Amino acid sequence: VQLQAYGGGSVQAGGSLRLSCVASGGTFSDYAVGWFCQAPGKVRRFVAGMTRNGGGALYEDRAKGRFTISRDNAKDTVYLQMNNMTSEDTATYYCAAVERGGFNDVVVLASTYKYWGKGTLVTVSS
Secondary structure, three states: OEEEEEOOEEEEOOOOEEEEEEEEOOOHHHEEEEEEEEOOOOOOEEEEEEOOOOOOEEEOOOOOOOEEEEEEOOOOEEEEEEOOOOHHHOEEEEEEEEEOOOOOOOOOOHHHOOEEOOOEEEEEEO
8 A cells, every 4th residue: 555645834833734644555444554753863753543443543642632643444544633733743744554454453663564655744833
């Protein structure tokens, strides 16, 4: 499956952005999905993940209460709504997917994901 992320850009602190990631070439509902971010000079880290059917999600602590992951399997798309953003959210954001047999699996480890989008840059100015 191929993934393409959209929606990055510049926003002021306290603002919002919604990232989208469109999948092609596979049956999207077969895949657990996730969002990761990587700031300059830092390792890629987990932001949020969601089960195949959208019934469950996990968030890193800094994302809880501010970010929401969602998916529309009919549109082969996963979203990341980011609210109340801070300069610490500045990073390149990547979407990822991996086939999962279970409907309740949320994948947190980057090394488990098989497919990655190219990333979209988000810059938050204070």
